[in-house]
Amino acid sequence: MASGGEAVRVELPGAEPGPLRRILWRVALALGLIAFVAVLTYIGRDGYVDPEDDSVSLLDAFYYSTVSITTTGYGDIRPVTDGARLITTVLVTPARVVFLILLVGTTIEFLAERSRQAFRRSRWRRTLNEHVIICGYGTKGRSAVRTLIGKGLPREQIVVLDESADARARATAQGLAAVAGSATSTEALNEAGVREASSVVVAVDRDDTAVLATLTARELNSKATIVASVREEENVHLLHQSGASSVITSSSAAGRLLGHAVHEPRVTEILEDLLSVGEGLDIEHRPVEEAEQGPLSALTIERGLVVGVIRDGELIRFDDPRAAELRAGDQVVYLHSHRASDVAPT
Secondary structure: OOOOOOEEEEEEOOOOOOHHHHHHHHHHHHHHHHHHHHHHHOOOOEHHHEEOOOOHHHHHHHHHHHHHHHHOOOOOEEOOOHHHHHHHHHOOOOOOOHHHHHHHHHHHHHHHHHHHHHHHHHHHOOOOOOOOEEOOOOOHHHHHHHHHHHHHOOHHHEEEOOOOOHHHHHHHHHHOEEEEEEOOOOHHHHHHHHHHHEEEOOOOHHHHHHHHHHHHHHHHHOOOOEEEOOOOHHHHHHHHHHHHEEEEEEHHHHHHHHHHHOOOOHHHHHHHHOOOOOEEEEEEEEEEHHOOOOEOOOOOOHHHEEEEEEEEEEEOOOOOOHHHOOOOEEEEEEEEEOOOOOOOOO
């Protein structure tokens, strides 16, 4: 399958920024030490000797500072008076020690940071199982994540796959793990743990990319639920043929909402309410209990209204005669209100 784009890597939430900023700060401090010693040398230049021309210029002072701080020590420019040697002992030598500490400490910290990040990624990868992969963290991907979290899915069970560094930064800022790479890349999907994933949400911007991403994910995991979004309805069959369990047509769905809004603006408010999670009306489903087996009309759900039955993986609407009798193994799909009853119990 296709691969390409940015190199694949994992970015975990809560990770400290890379050592680059700290390294730059330490480089600035090292340069400051060099400048400090150069200024001291130039101010006390009468106490130093340069065999080349018997004088110490500003350039000579910086040269002396550089070879002294880095312990190179060519010995051509050197202090000859007691005052200059005292300054070298009291000020220049400590600056040299600090410079060496900065150099060694930066190297050790950089190596330790890389090892720590590698350990965190290895531990994260070992615990990754039955998670959800979000391919594309644009508007659709972010909305899908909000819904999943609203449904109770832990953030640790969500992995974002996106080529955009900005998108990944938004994901990790929200406590999600992110993988850099293309949703059509086998390597990137494997890094996201597609073989252990329970579901894959394909929320990329292009329909052709959605088809290829779905095909790749299905090839790598034949059992996962793959939900894909396309812009054009004419591409829905391609997604189904590629292995998508469900396909959402974003353009036609938006168009239907717009059409309803022309004549029944309040209807769209109800539909938007159903699409939100954790407030107003929600669509829920649960297994039928043994005591509930029998006529659907006898089933009562507190603050709920049954709209369908799931039987053997098929959704049967409530007005279908097959849904009239609930069986063992069925699941009921119902509208659930989060609003507490206004009627006090008697």
